[in-house]
Amino acid sequence: MSRWIRCNICGFDDTRHLFAIDSGSVVRCRNCGLAYQNPRPDQLTDYEEDFFLREYRDFYGVDYVEDRENIARIARRRLDAIQRLVQRGRILDVGCATGFFLHEARCRGLEPWGVEISGFAVKHAREKLCLNVCHGPLESAGFSSGFFDIVTLWYVLEHVDDPSGLMKEVRRVLRPGGVLGVAVPNLRSLYRLLLRRQWMEERRKQRHHLYDFEPRTLRALLEKSGLTVNSINSEGKMARSLISRVVVGGMGLGNVLVAFARACEPS
Numbered sequence: 001m002s003r004w005i006r007c008n009i010c011g012f013d014d015t016r017h018l019f020a021i022d023s024g025s026v027v028r029c030r031n032c033g034l035a036y037q038n039p040r041p042d043q044l045t046d047y048e049e050d051f052f053l054r055e056y057r058d059f060y061g062v063d064y065v066e067d068r069e070n071i072a073r074i075a076r077r078r079l080d081a082i083q084r085l086v087q088r089g090r091i092l093d094v095g096c097a098t099g100f101f102l103h104e105a106r107c108r109g110l111e112p113w114g115v116e117i118s119g120f121a122v123k124h125a126r127e128k129l130c131l132n133v134c135h136g137p138l139e140s141a142g143f144s145s146g147f148f149d150i151v152t153l154w155y156v157l158e159h160v161d162d163p164s165g166l167m168k169e170v171r172r173v174l175r176p177g178g179v180l181g182v183a184v185p186n187l188r189s190l191y192r193l194l195l196r197r198q199w200m201e202e203r204r205k206q207r208h209h210l211y212d213f214e215p216r217t218l219r220a221l222l223e224k225s226g227l228t229v230n231s232i233n234s235e236g237k238m239a240r241s242l243i244s245r246v247v248v249g250g251m252g253l254g255n256v257l258v259a260f261a262r263a264c265e266p267s
């Protein structure tokens with residue numbers, strides 16, 4: 001069984017086929033350019049132990065827990081960027097997984113909060129790192145409006161059923177002037193443009209990616225949600241040396257998009 005989906009950003013139902021993956025096809029909205037899996041399979045990923053240990057290892061060569069130092073190194077770089085905008089306060093990591101990012105945030109003097117749908121990951125974050133993590137989706141966590149100074153979503157938006165709905169709730173819990181940090185895989189990467197077959201081979205297996213963002217669609221989603229975009233940069237494969245970081249990253253062609261935005265002040 002599967003469901004037919006309208007574009008999550010603009011609501012149009014007018015698409016063209018982009019490419020096929022194991023669980024169906026990815027289409028592109030002819031109106032705003034958003035790429036998404038349509039029709040949508042009913043059987044979605046459960047993100048339990050098997051996802052963090054076996055599936056992650058199949059893709060990256062180490063499991064999620066073994067990859068902690070690498071995840072922490074990236075977390076510290078992103079916290080540097082966030083703390084140039086907001087130094088102190090409460091930070092909410094949506095989809096915080098095992099809590100490695102929040103642990104680094106706590107080391108910087110921020111007050112860490114997490115939400116996570118995976119019972120396996122929540123248990124790790126609570127028991128191993130003593131973090132305050134709500135088990136379930138953000139929408140059912142019941143935070144009061146404007147409670148957070150910072151909200152982060154690292155590799156979350158491409159997995160969720162309704163990114164616009166999630167971003168509406170993110171905007172509600174973020175105080176006016178608060179900072180949002182987002183990372184998603186980049187459909188418009190040099191890696192995909194140059195090594196299309198290799199990229200496709202990896203992407204084909206990622207049945208749990210329901211959306212494929214690129215700079216313009218990520219910007220459209222953030223702006224629609226009441227946020228002012230500070231920056232959208234890219235990093236990752238083919239953007240590791242200094243020269244390629246400047247050229248590939250600066251042109252938005254790295255394989256990961258990283259955006260920082262602020263919640264608009266009420267007018």
Ligand SMILES: [Zn+2]
Binds near residue numbers: 007008012030033034
């Ligand atoms: Zn659209």
